[in-house]
Amino acid sequence: MPPPDSTGRSTRALRGASLLILLQVASRAITFVANQVLLRFLTAQLLGVSAQLEVYYLSVIFFARESLRVAIQRQDSSTITPPKDGKDGGAGTSNRAAQAVVNLGYLAIALGIPLATVFGWLYLKSLSTSTLASAPNLVVSLYIYALAAVVELVSEPAFVMMQNRLQFGTRAAAESIATFLRCLVTLGSAVWGANRDLGVLPFALGQLSYGFGLLAVYAWTGAALARREGFSLLPRRIITAPPPKPSKQETPVTSTPPPSPPFVLSYFYRPTLQLASSMMTQSVVKHVLTQGDTFLVSILSTPAAQGVYALANNYGGLLARLVFQPIEESSRSYFSRLLAPTAATSESTPDTTKQPPTGSSPSASPAQEALTALQSLLRFYHLLSLFILALGPTAATPLLALVAGSQWADTGAATCLTAYMWYIPLIAINGVLEAFVASVASEAEVHRQSAWMGVFSAVFAAAGFWFLHVQGWEAHGLVAANQINVVCRIVWCWVFIRRYFAQRGLEFDLLGVTRSAGVSLAAAVTFELVRKAAPESAARVWPASARDAVVELVKVAAAAVPFLVFVAMSERQLLTSAIQALRGRRQARS
Incomplete structure (x- = not known):
């Protein structure tokens, strides 16, 4: 039986992501039901x-x-x-x-x-x-x-x-x-x-x-x-083990200082501790960017506006928490192991006993495997994003009216949630790109990213001040500021990843991710059909009753069926590969 290889790492990561998604869907479903009851109180x-x-x-x-x-x-x-x-x-x-x-x-x-x-x-x-x-x-x-x-x-x-x-x-x-x-x-x-x-x-x-x-x-x-x-x-x-003692013939003037022990206080592995310390600054900046929307709205808005944004964030970010977050964490673990220094050194001497993943050549290097996996993941995100953008903005208002109740009709929650639909795809793409960067960036590159994140924080704060304080957009203006911020982060990560693969003789091509022109056109057509079929929700008017909300959601669902069929037919190869990867290679494991 061959030793564990990159195929095994890929299979375990994919299985882990699928398991996390399935169980988190169940737990989030319970949370969702409980939140609907809580909203009444x-x-x-x-x-x-x-x-x-x-x-x-x-x-x-x-x-x-x-x-x-x-x-x-x-x-x-x-x-x-x-x-x-x-x-x-x-x-x-x-x-x-x-x-x-x-x-x-x-x-x-x-x-x-x-x-x-x-x-x-x-x-x-x-x-x-x-x-x-x-x-x-x-x-x-x-x-x-x-x-x-x-x-x-x-x-x-x-x-x-x-x-x-x-x-x-x-x-x-x-x-x-x-x-x-x-x-x-x-x-x-x-x-x-x-x-x-x-x-x-x-x-x-x-x-x-x-x-x-x-x-x-x-x-x-x-x-x-x-x-x-x-x-x-x-x-x-x-x-x-203590460092070797210098020989008697060694001259004290030319002697070098002894190396630092590998463990701090005999407990903590020094290289990992140093890496964690260097990444702390980035973590601070990342958290400020992640939770900066709440910080900003708390300064520039009333607690009621904060509640509106929290409601839109809870519902709009549900998909991100269910699907995107497990995939992001699993991919970060997968890329970290695949592109670790010990794996990277084997690129020049590939192991012929390793079985390559589906779609790669027998001599595929870890970098080539990572490139294939990253592009496949981004293509999947692209398809999912088109589905969200085609249906989400129109379905947001009737869905919110159905689950939250009429007491939220005059709070601006519908406008905020509609704007949030355009924010979800950006969250997804940025999450997986930053997961890859965190897996391969050196200490100097981490510091460089932190500096740029600080610049993006300033851009976010300026945009938030303009939309909330000057334009008076309330919570949905905060969503717009977040979109600008995330686009900046995506551009930086994209440039970094292109340079990373270029140094290894590989090309990270944008067209390889967004080559589904037919699907993009179908998404645009579906968006227009749904918008015209449900004029009330398109105008962000709160449905008069639960029955009206259900009728509008049925119209959205009816338009979604042909779009899903077209996507399944156009991207059947990608979808089939994803299903096979999630099932794993049971024969290889045995």
């Missing part, structure tokens, strides 16, 4: 405050673990060798790499506790008296969110080990169970306190239950894996 102002608390929570989580996760995925375990005497201070010599990964996971906990404290203090200082008066239990809810963030970070050592082992099933199960608990607790407490004016407390209790759900699953499965493979989920010292 919430005002736009309370939803805006809950969005602020969620940003606080995500900020703590992101800054504590994001750069560590990316660096750990790029860690070259083959360089972690045992000392010559075999004594390792408690970490099994065959699993030193696993123990190094676990130890790094504890840095997320060490960072998370002070971050939760500092960010919580800053958030309390920023609250106005009117906001505190309009949102009961806000301070208590903030404390609970802080505790929830720390609880989730406690599961990080087990999570990074599962991610390193490509245990996507464990992650999918953990997130599904945690999401179910969050929905159950949030909805139950909201219904129980319907007449008690609990404010945003149900959201806080639900987030805390989510953290405990993740911790329970990861602790259970991580402990079982640790027993099987002989490492510990607790931090352990990793002793390395």
Whole structure:
């Protein structure tokens, strides 16, 4: 049986992405149903405050673990060798790499506790008296969110080990169970306190239950894996061989300083720690860009406008969370492993025993395989984007009226969600491009990207100020500012990736991604047909009743059927290849 190869990595990554998508669809469906019930108990102002608390929570989580996760995925375990005497201070010599990964996971906990404290203090200082008066239990809810963030970070050592082992099933199960608990607790407490004016407390209790759900699953499965493979989920010292002593004949003047030990404090693998430190600046900029919309709207808009944007973001970003996010994370792990330095060195001496992926030549290098995979993924995103743009803008208003209720008719939510439909394809393309860049960028390139991200942040802030403050567009103006920002990021990533493959004698061609001219024309025709068939929603007029909303959605669905048939016929080769890849090569595995 041949050793594991790039085909196996590709299959595991694709299987992991498909499993994450399937289980997250189920968990998000439960979340979606629960949110519809919650909307009946919430005002736009309370939803805006809950969005602020969620940003606080995500900020703590992101800054504590994001750069560590990316660096750990790029860690070259083959360089972690045992000392010559075999004594390792408690970490099994065959699993030193696993123990190094676990130890790094504890840095997320060490960072998370002070971050939760500092960010919580800053958030309390920023609250106005009117906001505190309009949102009961806000301070208590903030404390609970802080505790929830720390609880989730406690599961990080087990999570990074599962991610390193490509245990996507464990992650999918953990997130599904945690999401179910969050929905159950949030909805139950909201219904129980319907007449008690609990404010945003149900959201806080639900987030805390989510953290405990993740911790329970990861602790259970991580402990079982640790027993099987002989490492510990607790931090352990990793002793390395001392550097060789200089010979007596060596002159002190010409002697070089001894190399730094590979582990900091005998716990943390130095190369991974250095990479994580260099990526921290990029993580800060990326988070500001990701959550900058909420920051900006909180400064320039009222809590009610924040609630409108949160509603549109929740519904408009549902597809991004269900499909795009799992694919982005799986592709980042796949490209990091495929294009790791050890894999890259094999490009000049290809292993003829490896079986190439479908559609590649027998001697395909890792770079060629990565190029094929990236272009196929972008082509799939292109088709999905055309489908969203053809139907989404027209379907947004009746769909929102059906699921959110008539109390949101005069809030501007329909206009904001319609604008968000044009933003979703940009999110998808940018996500996968940045995942590739994060997988291959050197430390200097990471710093260069961070500098450009700072420039794009300034562009975003200027556009947001113009649309919100000068033009008075409210929440949908914020969507427009985000679109400008993401386009800038896509252009930068595209230039970087073209240069990366050009240095390896390959061409990253735009026409190879957007060569479906017939499908693009069909999408434009479908958009016009749907817009004329549903004039009320096209004019962003709230349907008078639920029946009217259903009628308009039926018209949209009827126009979607021939478009889907045309896409299936035109792109059957791409779709067939994707299905075969998701099924995997069962014969190869056996």
